[in-house]
Amino acid sequence: MFLSDPALGILMLVVFLFLLMLGFPIAFTLMALGVAFGYLSIGDGIFQLFVQRTYSVMANDVLISIPLFLFMGYVIERANILDRLFRSIQLAAGWIPGSLAVATLITCALFATATGIVGAVVTLMGLLAFPAMLRAGYDTKISAGVVCAGGCLGILIPPSVMLILYGATAGVSVVKLYAAAFFPGIALAGMYMAYVIIRAMINPSLAPKLPASERNVPVLTIIWALATSFFPLVLLIVSVLGCIILGLATPSEAAAIGAAGAILLALAYRTFSIEKLKDSVFLTARASAMVCWLFVGSAVFSAVFALLGGQRVVEEFIMGLDIGPIGFLILTQVIIFVLGWPLEWTEIIVIFLPIFLPLLDHFGIDPIFFGVLVALNLQTSFLSPPVAMAPFYLKGVAPKHVTIEEIFSGVMPFIFIVIFAMVLLYTFPNFALWLPNYLYGG
Amino acid sequence: HAQAPIKLKFQSTWPNKDIFHEFAGDYVKRVNAMTGGRVELEILPAGSVVPAFQMLDAVSSGILDGGHGVAAYWYGKSKAFSLFGTAPAFGWDADELLGWVRFGGGQQLYDDLVQNTLKLNVVGMLTGPMPSQPLGWFKKEITSADDMKGMKYRTVGLGADLFKEFGAAVTIVPGGEIVPAIDRGLLDGAEFNNPSSDLILGFPDVAKVYMLGSYHQALECFEILFNKTKFDSLPADVQEILKGASDATSSTMMWKAQDRYSKDLAAIKARGVKVLPTPKAVLEAQLNAWDVVIANLSADPVFKKVVDSQKEWAKRIVGFRLEYEPDSKFAYDHFFKPA
């Protein structure tokens, strides 16, 4: 019976939340529940719906850019340019208080932006920058916080796979999302740096100055170091992003060019080999399959959820709360923040956001603005316990005496900075919306 | 005693806010009122159950009981399908196309294509005549067919074949996805349908030139589909109401369009959009391109049979109208032309 049983829809959601915790691959849990509950409701028709939904993910032109950006990321990741990058930025930042931490943040932001792969950045920087900071006498907590928080920035600063997934889920323009997330992403990185610099100025023992020999480097040496590591990567990111934001190319076109550019870059560094290409190709296939199969599962699940009328029940419930747009925003952001404890961003965006998205229209909230808030919020999902990818990765590569508690307490101030940034953005939404409005009109 | 109502799920191929979804809703409301509560047709916008281009599959397989769309969307299944939505510009209008459907043998040809050639489990009603459609939205004015050469352009149905003859790279996407595609840079130019839809779908945000009156879709009508098994299982009077309501809303739609399209064209102009007629040179190129398209596609005997039948009808009916009706522009200018 059509829409006869919204209760069935709510039951499906509850069953899913319970089963989710058993740790079975989520894509298949979603598929099975969608088919089972759909069968109870519409009988044999569910099989057609299932296959049509699967096909619509196969024919989704927004998602094409995901494997391309992943490929670009894997190629850059395997090009061994992180060392040079960190050292050159470290040389250039020598005069700043807390220079090593600032250099770490810049390196993280840049490298993570180009690769979009959080785990790799945190572990690589955990091997490279973290011991360097400890050797220089930096406070363990600050050093840990910087590596973890910095390593997650790439998923926020465009071009980001997260924003593509949000765009595909919410049906909004990825281009506008990129334009809207650009300044807030840079600003968050800036706030991290400001925090570190201020702490270092108040209490220099937290981040002692480097010895003069390392600070007084000839300018030409610095420029040469930057020119061979920093600028090529910046050029690649800026051209990919510029093409998209200025409307010169579609995101998938820019991603394809970016991937080709990454291969050229790796060739230029003489770090490219057929072996590395193979590795990147296979990793791209697995990562794309992971994301897109999750999308398939969620497409079936949410279609059945809507068909059963579960969506309508949730909407009526939230509208019945009589909370207004501010209340709605706070409620959804708190829910997303809490979901970020046990879950990772992919699940939250693909499974839970579709439940809130149809309500944006009702509350008069711009889905682009909402997307940037969500992207900021999800930064915390990498950092917050119990499932905190970044701190655990850092723990895995850190010297033995560094405890996970120390890392978590080092990360805490950065979580507060993210929340502070969200409040700021909420108060001044134009900080995000100015660029897309300027570029593409109201 | 009161019987449980027959619930039918019905999805349009249009976004929620589009006037086309409103037209679909008008039909649904009419059916629900006429059956006095015996039938509950529930309407959903494109994408609620399946994406727009998968509506036919969904109705044929029974996921949906029915839907509202246009025949041109089933272009991948058979190009002849488009003839029943947006036919070649033989000088006729969409009302005359519907005349052919009823009294020129069109319905029989349609049923034959859908049920015998394509083996789809649907019944279809053609309804809702639309006025000529604009050439569309561009960044720069189109002055000749050559301006569209190499352009990434969106249209649907046989219009796609027509602009291919212009050398355009045609990409076919459903109505709700056009503006996002322009946003992403996937398209350089695009047409959807009419001032009301184009305004609400956000075209004025992404392009500033609007070219009206084109022969690529000089006429088009809507299509209401039902799953045939479901339809045949309904009581005879309910079947008759589903058909009758389609006829009734056909006229309501046309009258509502007169009111809204004219107002929304004024609103588009007020947004600073440059509104221009399609130049004669482009129209001429379109007619020549139609010759080529019809000749090429007539290699398919099904296509040829339908298009020949249409030509025969248009020749007689339009010939009659031109001989019979006085010139409306002459009278309009007499009363309303600014001094």
Add this chain to the structure above:
Amino acid sequence: MQSILLGVDRLNGLIGKIFAWCIVILMAAICYEVFCRYVLRDPTTWAYDVSLMLYGALFMMAGAYTLSRNGHVRADFLYRKWQPRTQAKTDLVLYFLFYFPGILALIYSGWGYFHLSYMLNEHSSFSPDGPVIWPFKALIPIVGVMMLLQGMVEVVRCWICIRDGDWPQRLHDVEELEKVILDEAAAKAAEEEARLNAIERESTTRGSL
């Protein structure tokens, strides 16, 4: 048993890895389209359809390969703390409860979907001279069968784990960088510990002399 298991792993891995190269073709095709469109002002008519098919084939055909490397995302905040045996028992039940019904549905409905498209010789509806679309749709039931086979292998893996108390070794393959780094760090730590233990043993032995 083990050889059939690894055989299916290898087969799915091979198919997945062959189709993984779609990413390189996809990159090249789009770069070519960019060149035609922005430099020659003459975009191709096929790039849109071809890139969709390459992307779709890439992720669909890698589905079983990814499963064989345990690469599908799990909400494993509880799961990862369990004993391997508990993990295997849960997985085993859930494979029968969730995985196989869903995959059988995919094969069943995918076959009908492909068959209809094949009967109509359906072409892409995205462009006027769109390529035939049924081979693309045929991927759905094909992938379903690959997933079915891989699911059976995973069930056997669960069974082995329940029997032996630990997960059987998976085929060696390229890993995410963080995993490689973390494994190396863990191995190094273990080595260090062993060395320290050895020194301690030695010193205690010496001390006892």
